[in-house]
Amino acid sequence: xxxxxxxxxxxxxxxxxxxxxxxxxxxxxxxxxxxxxxxxxxxxxxxxxxxxxxxxxxxxxxxxxxxxxxxxxxxxxxxxxxxxxxxxxxxxxxxxxxxxxxxxxxxxxxxxxxxxxxxxxxxxxxxxxxxxxxxxxxxxxxxxxxxxxxxxxxxxxxxxxxxxxxxxxxxxxxxxxxxxxxxxxxxxxxxxxxxxxxxxxxxxxxxxxxxxxxxxxxxxxxxxxxxxxxxxxxxxxxxxxxxxxxxxxxxxxxxxxxxxxxxxxxxxxxxxxxxxxxxxxxxxxxxxxxxxxxxxxxxxxxxxxxxxxxxxxxxxxxxxxxxxxxxxxxxxxxxxxxxxxxxxxxxxxxxxxxxxxxxxxxxxxxxxxxxxxxxxxxxxxxxxxxxxxxxxxxxxxxxxxxxxxxxxxxxxxxxxxxxxxxxxxxxxxxxxxxxxxxxxxxxxxxxxxxxxxxxxxxxxxxxxxxxxxxxxxxxxxxxxxxxxxxx
Ligand code: ADP
Ligand code: G6P
Numbered sequence: 001x002x003x004x005x006x007x008x009x010x011x012x013x014x015x016x017x018x019x020x021x022x023x024x025x026x027x028x029x030x031x032x033x034x035x036x037x038x039x040x041x042x043x044x045x046x047x048x049x050x051x052x053x054x055x056x057x058x059x060x061x062x063x064x065x066x067x068x069x070x071x072x073x074x075x076x077x078x079x080x081x082x083x084x085x086x087x088x089x090x091x092x093x094x095x096x097x098x099x100x101x102x103x104x105x106x107x108x109x110x111x112x113x114x115x116x117x118x119x120x121x122x123x124x125x126x127x128x129x130x131x132x133x134x135x136x137x138x139x140x141x142x143x144x145x146x147x148x149x150x151x152x153x154x155x156x157x158x159x160x161x162x163x164x165x166x167x168x169x170x171x172x173x174x175x176x177x178x179x180x181x182x183x184x185x186x187x188x189x190x191x192x193x194x195x196x197x198x199x200x201x202x203x204x205x206x207x208x209x210x211x212x213x214x215x216x217x218x219x220x221x222x223x224x225x226x227x228x229x230x231x232x233x234x235x236x237x238x239x240x241x242x243x244x245x246x247x248x249x250x251x252x253x254x255x256x257x258x259x260x261x262x263x264x265x266x267x268x269x270x271x272x273x274x275x276x277x278x279x280x281x282x283x284x285x286x287x288x289x290x291x292x293x294x295x296x297x298x299x300x301x302x303x304x305x306x307x308x309x310x311x312x313x314x315x316x317x318x319x320x321x322x323x324x325x326x327x328x329x330x331x332x333x334x335x336x337x338x339x340x341x342x343x344x345x346x347x348x349x350x351x352x353x354x355x356x357x358x359x360x361x362x363x364x365x366x367x368x369x370x371x372x373x374x375x376x377x378x379x380x381x382x383x384x385x386x387x388x389x390x391x392x393x394x395x396x397x398x399x400x401x402x403x404x405x406x407x408x409x410x411x412x413x414x415x416x417x418x419x420x421x422x423x424x425x426x427x428x429x430x431x432x433x434x435x436x437x438x439x440x441x442x443x444x445x446x447x448x449x450x451x452x453x454x455x456x457x458x459x460x461x462x463x464x465x466x467x468x469x470x471x472x473x474x475x476x477x478x479x480x481x482x483x484x485x486x487x
Pocket of ligand 2: 037038041149150177322323
C-alpha cells in the first residue's frame with residue numbers, strides 16, 4: 001500500500017492512552033516489554049505501513065523517577081514512542097475510574113455498570129492536561145495530531161486552545177467504541193466540554209456512520225447553535241467533518257503468521273486433541289460488553305436441546321485479562337467462571353469437557369492456529385464498537401471456511417455482509433442456541449460462498465487503508481466517496 005500524500009510536509013503524532021507495549025517491572029530492576037492487546041493497538045499496526053508516526057501514551061505503570069530516562073530511551077529507540085508518566089493515584093482515577101467506570105459503560109449504553117465518584121472527573125481533566133503538556137514541545141505548524149479513544153476526549157480542545165498560533169496544525173479524533181444515542185450521551189458528566197473539545201478537531205471519526213450520526217445529534221442537543229449539513233458540523237466559525245471510518249486488519253499478516261512453523265505445530269496439536277469434534281471459538285477480552293455469559297448460556301441450552309451433539313462439539317473460550325482492578329470486571333470474572341463450571345458439570349463425561357476456558361493472554365501463533373482450527377467463531381457482544389476478532393478469524397480460515405456467528409449489536413454488522421453470517425440476538429438464549437445448531441450443520445458449498453463474500457471485505461478494507469483514508473481526509477478537508485461502508 002502506498003504511503004500518504006507525498007506533498008505532506010509535516011509529521012503525524014498519534015496520541016492514545018494505551019501504548020503498543022505494556023511494561024512490567026522485573027525482579028532484577030529492569031523492565032519487561034510485551035505487546036499490548038486490544039483493537040486500538042491492532043489497528044495502529046496498519047497505520048505504521050503508510051506513515052511513520054510518533055506515539056504518545058501512558059506506560060501502564062508508575063515509573064520511579066530514577067527509571068524514567070531508561071524507559072524513555074527504550075521506547076524512543078524501539079517503538080518511536082513517548083511515555084507520558086502518571087502517578088498511580090492519578091492513573092487509577094483516570095483509567096480505572098472515569099474512563100473505565102463511567103465513560104466505557106455509558107458509551108456502551110450500560111449506565112447500570114457505571115460507578116460514581118466525584119474525584120474521578122477531576123483526575124480525568126488533569127490527565128488530559130498532562131497529555132497536552134507533554135505533547136506541546138513536539139508540535140510544529142504543519143503536523144497532524146491524531147488523538148484516539150475515550151480516555152482523551154478533552155485533549156483536542158486543550159491542544160487547539162494552547163496551539164492557537166499554529167494555523168496549519170490539523171487535529172483529528174477517532175473513537176474506538178460505539179457512540180451512544182443522545183439519551184445515554186446526555187447522562188455523561190462533561191457532555192458539554194466533550195462536544196466542545198471534539199468540535200475543535202478537523203475530523204472526528206467513528207467505526208460506523210450510525211455512531212457518527214448519533215454524535216451529530218447529541219452535539220446539536222448539548223450545544224445550541226451547532227449547525228449540521230449533513231455529515232459535518234459548523235460551530236464557532238469552524239467546520240468539522242464527522243464520519244464513519246471502519247477499522248480493519250492486515251489479513252496478509254495473519255495468513256503469514258499462520259504459515260509459521262510455530263503456528264502450524266500448534267494447529268496440528270489442536271486438531272489432534274479435538275479430532276472428531278467440532279470447535280466453536282470465542283476470543284474476547286473479559287469485558288461485560290462481550291456477552292460471554294450469554295454465549296455460555298446459549299451453549300448450555302444448545303447441548304440440552306440437541307443431545308446428539310454432546311461429545312461432538314466443544315466451545316473454546318479465551319478470556320483475555322483486562323481492567324482487573326475495576327469491580328464490574330471482577331464480578332464478571334466470577335460469573336463467567338461459575339457458568340463455565342455449571343455447563344461443564346452438567347454436560348461433561350469422563351472423556352468429554354464441553355467448555356475449554358482459558359483466562360490468559362496467548363501468543364499470536366497459538367491464536368492464529370485456534371482461528372484456523374475453529375469451525376465456528378461466536379461473536380456474542382451485547383455492544384461492541386467494531387470487533388476485529390471477527391476479521392482475524394476469517395483471515396485464518398483459508399482452508400476450513402468456517403462459519404461466522406455475529407450478534408446484532410456489533411459494529412462489524414455494518415461493515416461485513418450480514419447475509420454471509422449467522423446473525424443472532426445474544427439475549428434470546430433459545431434462538432441463539434438454534435443458530436449454533438444451524439452454524440454447525442451448514443454445508444460446505446454454503447460455507448465457501450459466505451467465506452468468500454466476507455473475505456473480500458476483510459482483504460479490501462485493511463487497517464492500513466483506514467489510517468490512510470483518515471489522514472488524507474484531515475489533509476484534504478473532504479471525506480472520500482467510499483470509506484469502506486455500505487450505508
Ligand atoms: P477490543 O478492542 O474490545 O479488545 P477487538 O476484537 O476489536 O476488541 O480487538 C481485540 C484485539 O486484541 C484483536 O486484534 C486480537 O487479535 C487482539 N488480541 C487478542 N488476544 C491477544 C493477545 N493475547 N495478545 C495481543 N493481542 C491480542
Ligand atoms: C478497547 C478500547 C481501546 C483499548 C482496548 C484494550 O479496544 O477501545 O482503547 O486500548 O480496548 O483495553 P485497555 O484498557 O487494556 O487499554
